[in-house]
Amino acid sequence: MPVQKLSKDEIILTSAGVFRKQGYHNTSMADLAVACGLTKGVFYHHFENKEELMKAVLHGVHLHFKTTLFALAYSDKLTPEEKLEKFLAKAQRMFSKSDGGCLMANTALETLSTLPEFAPYLREFFRDWTDALTEIFSATYQPEAARRIAEQSVQEFEGAVMFMRIYGDKRYVDEMLERAKMRLSAG
Amino acid sequence: MPVQKLSKDEIILTSAGVFRKQGYHNTSMADLAVACGLTKGVFYHHFENKEELMKAVLHGVHLHFKTTLFALAYSDKLTPEEKLEKFLAKAQRMFSKSDGGCLMANTALETLSTLPEFAPYLREFFRDWTDALTEIFSATYQPEAARRIAEQSVQEFEGAVMFMRIYGDKRYVDEMLERAKMRLSAG
Amino acid sequence: MPVQKLSKDEIILTSAGVFRKQGYHNTSMADLAVACGLTKGVFYHHFENKEELMKAVLHGVHLHFKTTLFALAYSDKLTPEEKLEKFLAKAQRMFSKSDGGCLMANTALETLSTLPEFAPYLREFFRDWTDALTEIFSATYQPEAARRIAEQSVQEFEGAVMFMRIYGDKRYVDEMLERAKMRLSAG
Amino acid sequence: MPVQKLSKDEIILTSAGVFRKQGYHNTSMADLAVACGLTKGVFYHHFENKEELMKAVLHGVHLHFKTTLFALAYSDKLTPEEKLEKFLAKAQRMFSKSDGGCLMANTALETLSTLPEFAPYLREFFRDWTDALTEIFSATYQPEAARRIAEQSVQEFEGAVMFMRIYGDKRYVDEMLERAKMRLSAG
DNA sequence: TATGAATGAGGCTTCATTCAT
């Protein structure tokens, strides 16, 4: 019956969780329907097709991170050390509490060669993430160096999340965070 | 007249290329058959099913890297600097010349949460890779530190490959290699 | 603010054009909604379902032809030759200006065997058309002969329209018209 | 199980009957599967998709008519009158015994405006049909006139078949055949 | 009246896998 059961945003965030755990191609519209408590058909009122839904999911997750995580880097009231501390702690929490690691990295490695339509969404996500860290590292590094260290940190973070998932050991992410913090003070 | 057109090993390596580019779930048995110039039926003579085929592929690729790349770390005739130089140069070549990045990382991020059967193959691959780098860094670092730096380097490498693919810019891998080399001399 | 954008009759005539071009089964309610600039829901206020809508369309088109074309045959002020001349010229214009040929013939050939509900509408349309030509040919033929020639002419006309569409050549209809005119004078 | 249950040609002819009765868009792959006693999937071993299947059907029906009907026009052993007599009798039988009239005309009127891919198959069918009648009428008419009368006859025939189906009365085709025969002797 | 989310069946197609030959 009518009466929006789930808002578009709720559909997007619920779908994001399913895609993160199962991957893009291994997630069927039926899976998403079950996860959202809706019928398959409903999705096609909100999204043209599975690909467009995925784009909305990627965009939505990007926004979620921008607001919740990346924004910390631009906070007025924190010292660079506090920013980094909060930033990394939050990132760790966001990626640890949820099954499936990082949707963006998963999607990148699964689809970059066959579904270039998703690439812009991934690019923008990692650009914003890198920008945020660059902002933080700019406190103790020259702009160019700050950016390189930010890039390195994002790359390490994703690599550490992969190791954490492969070996079932959170130590890898912890160690990465420590290295990042030392980098800031070493600048 | 049978004239096995492709040996089992050739099937495995050819399939590896397809899986690397397309991902596991997005690759059909028909895709593989076409890529190998064989009929679908042939695959079921060699492998019980798609999952077993994938395991053989993961194992085969692991062996390929072990022989071709990881072995460099244990060579008698090279200095640690030469080993690392050769190792990284070769790794860069292996991952750059081929579409699709790193099969092992791709498979990890695509299947870890839904197909745990593949995890042992991924674990062993990354363990051997880490071991090899640990061996090299042991020249200038204590065992524990050497291992941590090796883990960090592998993680950074995969992160850099991801950035390289996302942004279509090989600079990310180049920069990662430079950092790795500096790490050795800094030990 | 409702401002019924399209009257029921306008909906019917617009829908007729879509059905003529696309056929009955290949036209969705959504297609019609888009063509009319309305929401799907509106159609269900005016018509019980797609079948009833189609009946209304067939009826509406019949009426349109009756008023606009068939009526010429019963005009007081024209000679039989003038009637036929005007009739055929108008018919040619009506079928040429629009994509998709003749809705009635299209619907007949598409649905006669599976949707007998439409048959009465088709029968009445072709009966009125035949009656009109019979009236004209009665000027120079006995009633029975006039009717047979009228039937033949309608059949030829539809066949010629089909050839025109298949070969993209209006010549077929032109030649048919010439034959019809010669038939009148030969009576 | 393996063992070809139905040859490709049998599938084509059986499908032709279903398409003729139900139309292209109103015939589902499931309908065809049931009619052929096969599963839906099998069709995709023989034909790329529904459209390609339809092309094969149109081609197969064309061939069937070419061999069975049109060939009569080129027989050495018959007088023109005998050819026409046999030709028309056979055509009448072929179109009367089967539900759904003429697949080619049905397909033309249903799909010409939306599926131009079918047009070449329809064009060739009607060209061969026209050619055959042209050959027969050439006995008593100049080439150009013969062709025009052939075209007219085909068009009339299809129109008459439509009337036969609309009114459920075979008289329309009978009368058309009589007119065609008179045309030959009048040449 | 009008809207538009929702439904549920069904449409075309793909896929891993089987099996008679």
Added chain:
DNA sequence: GATGAATGAAGCCTCATTCAT
């Protein structure tokens, strides 16, 4: 072994229709 037709489940998507608002 090798082939390729066949299977049957599942995948993405469309459609006619309903109904709360």
